[in-house]
Amino acid sequence: MGKFRWSTLLVVLHESETLVLKAKVLIEKWLKPVGLELKSSKTRIAHTLKFLNGEKPGFDFLGFSIRHYQTRQNKSGYKLLIKPSRKSISQHLLSIKHRLKELRAAPQEAVIKELNPIIRGWSQYYTSVVSSKVFNLLDYSMHNKLWKWAVYRHHYKRRCWVKRKYFKKYGSDNWRYMVSNKLYLIRHRDHAIKRHIKVNGNRSPYDGDWPYWGNRLSKLPGKSSRVIKLLKLQQDKCNYCYLWFRFDDLAHVHHQDRNRRNNNMKNLSLLHKHCHDQLHGSMHDKHQIREKPDDGKLSSPVLKSSGER
8 A cells, every 4th residue: 555645634545345444534534633624625536547536646735737548558557757746736727817917007027026036936846757748848838928028018019019029039939938048938848847756666765875875866857057066066065064964954045255246166065954043153363263064974073163162
């Protein structure tokens, strides 16, 4: 039986419906003493390949739609496909629609700077699953929304004038929403699909093999190219405590000269969040000493700052 939990969400997988129902009863009994219960509106018992008791096949989890599809390519007769869920797609489009409505009177530069982080973040989250067709559909919808935005601003102008003002040639794309080669709207399909690399069956995040898990961090989806470069440059270690980054660590980019506009790679370091906080909190203490971890140890010696001596 497979069990997956994230925050208050829980998925139980098994080939037997009877055992899944028993698991549901056991979970309800386990939650009752602490005053909790399963939310009926969000609890589903479904099959991943076919309809079951009127329920559609597959399920949604963390914005992904997980479902088996029939195929002749495999001996089993089916294959698993993970895609962006319809709810996530509609929420994403609705968010962009509301942003464009708020930016009706804003200059094109402001629109690009507002939408690019939204598109980049959403696309990076789904680059490890079957998203190519979804990305194309989203870009088509985005183009229509941007065209309506442009025509609304200049409804008295000819369409060819609107096109020349807001949409220019960029590479093989004749309709790129852009101001210049350095300021343009990124597209969902600009993000290449990178298949998720499965964890070896005998591996655990707590097995102490820090090089293996640290090396996986730069291959996980959703990370910016800047963070990936810093991970490789620092050999997957924090540049403050010199310990390995773990899968559940929060990483912050630190500007060494404290100028956030200077994004030269030589000026950047990747730190644990708590190390970043500690570094900024101790900048007033110029005599503070830091040591690298001792050989064979997973943590640095505890040092007192000069103010505590």
